[in-house]
Amino acid sequence: MPFARPSSGTADLADSVGPVTSEQVRRALHDFVEERDWGQFHSPANLAKSVSIEAAELLECFQWSDDADAERVSEELADVLTYCILLAERLGLDLDEIVLEKLRTTAQKYPVDRAKGTSAKYDAL
Numbered sequence: 505m506p507f508a509r510p511s512s513g514t515a516d517l518a519d520s521v522g523p524v525t526s527e528q529v530r531r532a533l534h535d536f537v538e539e540r541d542w543g544q545f546h547s548p549a550n551l552a553k554s555v556s557i558e559a560a561e562l563l564e565c566f567q568w569s570d571d572a573d574a575e576r577v578s579e580e581l582a583d584v585l586t587y588c589i590l591l592a593e594r595l596g597l598d599l600d601e602i603v604l605e606k607l608r609t610t611a612q613k614y615p616v617d618r619a620k621g622t623s624a625k626y627d628a629l
């Protein structure tokens with residue numbers, strides 16, 4: 505049976521079968537925030553700060569070793585992505601579209617024939 509779109513909350517999403525789409529995740533987060541009336545705290549500035557705070561927590565996982573705890577890394581990565589998704593929604597941006605648009609721009613700066621296998625910045629290729 506194909507994935508059933510959750511009507512509200514995250515429980516339906518956790519029980520669903522099949523690949524989860526970014527729209528389903530966005531909807532689950534939207535419903536989660538709405539149910540708790542937390543949108544009032546989600547100014548763009550607060551969400552941008554939260555992205556940075558959670559990114560720091562992700563980085564902390566690797567502070568003393570590259571051999572980080574996989575579960576903690578997964579949780580912190582989820583926190584980063586959660587706030588990115590919420591910020592994109594708050595700003596009326598389609599996250600998939602802006603990532604693909606930026607990828608097109610980056611691909612022009614880093615053409616495969618010059619960038620393959622090197623970490624040089626685009627202006628040093």
Ligand SMILES: [Mg+2]
Nearest residue numbers: 558561580583
């Ligand atoms: Mg966290």
